[in-house]
Amino acid sequence: MVEPAHPSRLLLLDGHSLAYRAFFALPVENFSTTTGQTTNAVYGFTSMLINVLRDEEPTHVAVAFDVSRATFRSEKFPDYKANRTSSPDEFKGQVGLIKDVLEALHIPVFEKDGYEADDVIATLAEQAQAEGLDVLICTGDRDAFQLVNDQVTVLYPKRGVSDLTRMTPEAVYERYGLSPEQYPDYAALRGDPSDNLPNIAGVGEKTAAKWVVQFGTLDDLVARVDEVKGKAGDALRAHLGQVLTNRQLTELVRDIPLDTRVDDLARQSWDREQVHQVFDALQFRVLRDRLYQTLESAEPEADEGFEIDPVRLDAGEVAGWLAEHAAAGHRVGVSIRGSWSRGTGEVTEVAVASDDGEGGWFEPASLTPDDDAAVAAWLADAERPKVFHDAKGQLHALLARGWTVRGVAADTALVAFLALPGQRSYDLADLVLRFLGRELRAQAADAAVQLSLDGGDEEQLGRDETIRARAVLDLAHSLDGELANKGGRRLFDEVELPLVGVLASMEQIGIAVDTDHLRSLESSFADAVAQAADDAYDAIGRRDVNLGSPKQLQTVLFDELAMPKTKRIKTGYTTDAESLADLYAKTQHPFLEALLRHRDVSKLRVTVEGLLNSVADDGRIHTTFGQTVAATGRLSSTDPNLQNIPIRTDEGRRIREAFVVGDGYESLLTADYSQIEMRIMAHLSEDEALIDAFASGMDFHAVTASRVFGVGADEVTPAMRAKIKAMNYGLAYGLSSYGLSRQLGIEVAEAQKLMDEYFETFGGVRDYLSAVVERARMEGWTETIMGRRRYLPDLTSDNRQRREMAERMALNAPIQGSAADIIKVAMLGVDRALREERRASRLLLQVHDELVLEVAPGERDDLEALVRREMGAAYPLRVPLDVSAGIGRTWQDAAH
DNA sequence: AGTGTGACGTA
DNA sequence: CGTACGTCACACTT
Structure with missing residues (x-):
């Protein structure tokens, strides 16, 4: 780390004032967590904080808060701030959250009984100046302008939370025509409605400033008050006592006894774990990313790097490397570069990092036959442990290259999911940061700088990938303890990890679809949509309404047709199906009937179109199952989601007819748990x-x-x-x-x-x-x-x-x-039994309490028995696990 | 172009 | 003012 060339700089923030600004600048309705906590003030404050830290790079930071309304000012002048209605509850709750954020960032917080935040700031600013630091004060309170000098700058929010004005002595003069020292005199004369400091009738900003300029100071003005002419002069003389009180209240206290030294305010490294927790709870995703981007670079200890010197493994070198560093006794971290989705993929590079400290990368495209065989043997060997991060996609890519993988000893994404369920993502870089305290990205960037001289992109990518492989290995080690503490070892070893292979296989196989049937459905749903739209437009006598726009519908229903209001939502009144049906019962308006029909068939059409777009060249749909998504442990299904195919209505069920048995198979079998x-x-x-x-x-x-x-x-x-x-x-x-x-x-x-x-x-x-x-x-x-x-x-x-x-x-x-646990065990049981009994039938889908299988010729009865047996015996409950099953050509026909 | 929201499909 | 998801279109922000 290079020492900064500039002198030390102390940043002081007025917590309450900035949070209050943010509270009114950002719309409450846009900032709340899914649990209903309002976060606009926290968001605004934190956003300002991050920006200032980024732009000003202070070496020292502190935040001051007001303690209560009672201060020496309110004692002197009971009316002080007495006009302020108590701040809204939605605001109060957020101050504590802001303090949580600051605690996680290890930024000291000051509160002093009997004083306001501004006084604390004035005192700290005074101390810092004495020690030769520059001072930046970020506050929405203009009284702080009196502190400005060559060493002290006030950052004052102009509007919103992103636009700060730098108040230097020059800026104060430009704005008010006064020096900073004159500002409190001027403020006392002008009064301040927000602090309930009375003003003098007929004396506004202009007159107040004029007087201060003319007389130099308030004291001189008072001494020569008789010289002030006109009505304004009379008013001033009548209210002189008030002005002097104002002046006392406006003066900031610069010598509060604080048992803190400026050194204590030096920026510290922050608590990553706590930052994660706090930002998770606040559901600040973008802000967290900004925070990391801003603060990472300034973090001296963040980047220890990984102890590995990646080597390129050229053709002919791979087999030897594997024999030496990936033998049975060695755990190897693996990271694949390539692409994968929908049950297949492509490998462009394989990086490996052995637990003996060696690591490197190779390109599958340029392997000798011997190398290729060695890689295949290593990957397929259950006794040679391999560690991945989010293995499933990489398994697809490897399999597409002709490499089957056995012996996956750990999957760091899965372990992290069990240890910390409910996270939004299990990104490798985030986990590495959190559990190893190292920076994957910075590391990569450093490597890039070094290598731009002698390497090239190729080299750099290979080194990056190898570092990832090494990080995966280290992370697996670190997470092992985490998992043991939380008692998830067995669940991981016996359920989640073995399930990866089963899911990979299901994704790769996919489910056959009858595209002709889908196309015919698409066209009939499209006709129905057009018909419903016509009916809807006829009913209101115009066609310039987008029926898919809740906003436009609100206007039509509640403004133009003046229908009774439905349930309130953020954006007005709901137009959901239940409410529309309700309105229809009340008004019998034909528009509603047509609109509901339009909603139904639009949804069906869109579902069918999505499915058609997902059909692969093999005539099948390959979904992707998410194993680290649902906090309860359920699987999820995406691209497309095959866990929400319609079933409740006749028209919806027609879509299930499009999922059919594939060539070479006899039928589909569905089996589900009743009331699990x-x-x-x-x-x-x-x-x-x-x-x-x-x-x-x-x-x-x-x-x-x-x-x-x-x-x-x-x-x-x-x-x-x-x-x-x-x-x-x-x-x-x-x-x-x-x-x-x-x-x-x-x-x-x-x-x-x-x-x-x-x-x-x-x-x-x-x-x-x-x-x-x-x-x-x-x-x-x-x-x-x-x-x-x-x-x-x-x-x-x-x-x-x-x-x-x-x-x-x-x-x-x-x-x-628990239901998720049970069906996962059942899937493993079915998979194992199919292999043991050498069945050709195969698992295709899981829909939470249901399994869909493709039945190989002649296996129908045995398969049903097998599935019933494995599902029924998955876990011994105090009640039987009842399984019902059905068989048919289509998913719909197999319903029971 | 990216993000949030409402609506709606499943278990 | 029941849980868990994913997708889409629209509307808004950047």
Whole structure:
């Protein structure tokens, strides 16, 4: 690190004033977390902080906050700031969050009883000047202008949060025609409505400034007050006492006793872990990136680098390298450069880093046959451990090159997911930064500088990739301990890691589609969309409305047609299907009917178009499963999402007809768990009545209804069953009586009564649900049957909305997550059994509680038995795991 | 061009 | 004012 050429610089920020500015500059509705916490002031403040740190590169930093309204000023002058209505609750809650941010950044915070932030700033500024530092003061309070001199500059927000004016002595003179020393005299004369300092009627900025310029100082003005002519002069004389009080209040105190030395304000390295936590909680993604970009370069300890000297492995050298450094005893980090998606890929470069410290890279395109064979043998050898970061895509690329991989000993993205579920991303660079305290990117940049002399892009990319491989190896080591602490070892070794291969295979195989059928659906849905649009336009007598625009619909419905208002949302009133149906019931307006139809068929058309665009050359659709996405442990499916193919309506189900058995296979088989979540609830709660209900093997909702209502099984009416069904489904989500009443269209009191009756029958369920939340509050996390944790810090939040949200998550996570554990085990069981029994049938899809398989000729009955057996035996619950299965030519035909 | 929002599909 | 996701179009910001 080169010593900065400029002198030391202290940056002082007025926390309250800047946060308050930000609060009013940034629209509240645009800045809130998904849990409802408003963050506009935190965002604005942090954004300003980052910008100033970046632009000014201060060597010392501190932030001052006001403590309370009571200061020496309010004692002297009870009206001081008395006009201020108490700041909005939405603001108050954010001050603590700002302090959290500052704590994570290791920036000292000052609060002094009886004084304002400005006084603390004046005092620190005075001390710093005495020690020869330059001072920058960032505040929205103009009183600070009195501190400006050649050494002290005030950065004053002009408007918003991104535009700061530099107030130097020259700038103060330009703006007010006064010197900084004269500013408080001027301010006292002018008064300040925001501080409730009274002004003099008829004396505004112009007159106040004129007087100060004319008389030099307020003291001189007072001494010669009789010389002031005119009405303004009379007014001044009448209010002289007031002006003098103002002057006392405006003067900043520069000598508060503070037991701090300027040295204590020197910038420190920041707490990466805590920054992550705080920014995660605030859901500041872009800001965090900006922060890293800004601060990383200034971080002296950030970049220790990796102990590796990457070497290019030329043709003929690879086999030897692998024999020496990737033998059975060696763990090797692997990082592939290339591309992959939709179940296939391409390798352009392979980087390897052995645990003996050696590492290098090679290009598969330029291998000798011997090298190629050695690579293939190494990758395929289960006894030679390899470590990847997010292996699945790289496995696709390697497989496409003809290399099968066995012996994946760890996947750092997966380990990180188990240790820290609920993160947005498990980017390698972020994890390396967080767990190893090293900077992957800076390292790469350094390498680039060195190598621009002798290398070239090729060389640089190879070195970068090798460093990644080394980082993966180190990270795996570091995360091992993390995982052990959190009890996720078995879940990782026995479920998540082996599942990678199964998912890779499912993605690679894909599912066959009937594109003709899809095209025919597309055209019929398109016709239906056009028809619905015509009907809608006829109903309102104009066509210049975009039916897909909620904003334009709001105008039509609520302004032009003056329909009753629906539920309020951020942007006005909702136009969601439920509300539109509601409006239709009230108004019978034909536009609504057509609009709802338009929504339905548009959605279907778009779904079909998406699917058509995803069909690969082999006539199949290859989705990508996400294994580190859902915090509960479920898989996700993208590009395209095959876990949300319509099923509820007849028209929607026609799309399922397009998923068909592929050439060379006999049919599709679907198998799903019945009521797996309620079964897990029965297991976890150990509620005898619920366990009995499942043991009876009868219609679950009917049985529970008969128990709740105390009638015989044959006396359960459809209405009773429907109510209890809604209750059964809602339980695992933390359903409230309000929610239940809305869903069933009944009064809240009636819904509450229903819940009470339910819990009277199934008391164990109620006890379990309260216990699970209570335990999570104590421990900080929930746990599934296989020990998958979910951390829920918001359970102890003071914010009711956040806390209750976290409580519902705590109810749901063990149930949804245990179901996810179980079906993952089932998938592994099915996969293993298929291989052991040498079946040609294969797994294609997983849809949370359902598996879809392609049945090889002649395997139909055996396969069904195999799948039922493996799914049913995946995990021994206190109730049976009931599996229902169906077989057919299409996904729809295989429904059961 | 990138981001946020509303709406809606699934379990 | 039930959970977990992904995708799309629109509207807005940069």
